Amino acid sequence: MIKGFREFVLRGNVVDLAVGIVIGVAFTGVVNGFLSGFLNPLIAAIFGKPNLDAVFTFTINNADFSIGVVLTAVINFVLVAAAVYFFVVVPVNKLRSRFEKPIEEQLAGPSEVELLTDIRDALRTRG
Numbered sequence: 001m002i003k004g005f006r007e008f009v010l011r012g013n014v015v016d017l018a019v020g021i022v023i024g025v026a027f028t029g030v031v032n033g034f035l036s037g038f039l040n041p042l043i044a045a046i047f048g049k050p051n052l053d054a055v056f057t058f059t060i061n062n063a064d065f066s067i068g069v070v071l072t073a074v075i076n077f078v079l080v081a082a083a084v085y086f087f088v089v090v091p092v093n094k095l096r097s098r099f100e101k102p103i104e105e106q107l108a109g110p111s112e113v114e115l116l117t118d119i120r121d122a123l124r125t126r127g
């Protein structure tokens with residue numbers, strides 16, 4: 001039972017997941033800094049308010065609706081996704097492409113001509 005747990009914990013995907021979570025938490029600080037230091041002042045300059053939460057609000061039958069809250073969430077998501085893609089995914093893919101063989105090379109075996117040549121040579125040496 002302990003051996004199975006140790007194999008589970010040391011499996012590559014669990015370690016990768018743990019590293020991803022730690023990096024994600026650290027990266028959240030960077031994104032929040034960008035939002036509070038650049039994006040929110042830019043929104044304040046354009047709309048006159050520090051964030052979009054109070055922008056495009058309306059009330060129907062005492063129910064408050066805010067399109068700005070949705071816009072804030074969408075903008076935050078797009079910024080995080082773009083930052084993760086451009087600062088994590090693209091560099092990692094470039095590193096992998098440098099150090100890994102293309103899949104075609106990994107999967108490709110000898111060609112039919114090479115196999116037939118090897119068979120011919122083996123028959124010559126045997127006979």
